[in-house]
Amino acid sequence: MDQMPKVQIYHNPACGTSRNTLALIRNAGIEPEVIEYLVTPPSKDQLIKLIQDSGLSVREVLRKNVDPYTELNLDDASWTDEKLIDAMxxxxxLINRPLVVTDLGTRLCRPSEVVLDILPLPQLKAFAKEDGEVIIDEQGNRVK
Structure with a gap:
């Protein structure tokens, strides 16, 4: 019997992009490990690995449109990567989301359809985002 591909999503259920990403994963027939990172944050080692594996800089994974960013003055260049990680x-x-991990890679899935690049299985049916934007057509093809 084939084993289900292992997929993890660092998810915030209050975020539309995160909900759309999770729905795209499930649209491929995959039930991922859902990690609500606001409830169960990654460890320092896990966060560093997520950032490294995504190919992004610490600042690129840093969420800027939230109160702690402004309150801590995180746009100040004196913040080192290590101090930024500690703040996250x-x-x-402050951790941007959703981060998705599969055997094919780790991505910050903004926009949500970025997840399609690292899913090990094809989409099973048509898919539209919550706002109605069609991502997968009736033939199962990605709409660009």
Missing amino acids: LEHPI
Whole structure:
């Protein structure tokens, strides 16, 4: 029997992009490990690995449109990557989302259809985002 591909999503159910990404994963017939990172934040080692594996800089994974970013003055260049990671661990809302991990890679899925690049299985049916934007057509093809 084939084993289900292992997929993890660092998810915020209050975020539309995160909900759309999770729905795209499920549209491929995959039930991922859902990690609500605001409830269960990654460890420092896990966060560093997520950032490294995504190919992004620490600042690219940092969420800027939330209160702690402004309150801590995180746009100040004196913040080192290590200090930024510590701030993200202390205030998990600073971690941009959704981050998805599969055997094919780790991606910050903004926009949500970025997840299609790392899913090991094809989409099973048509899919539209919550706002109605069609991502997968009736033939199962990605709409560009």
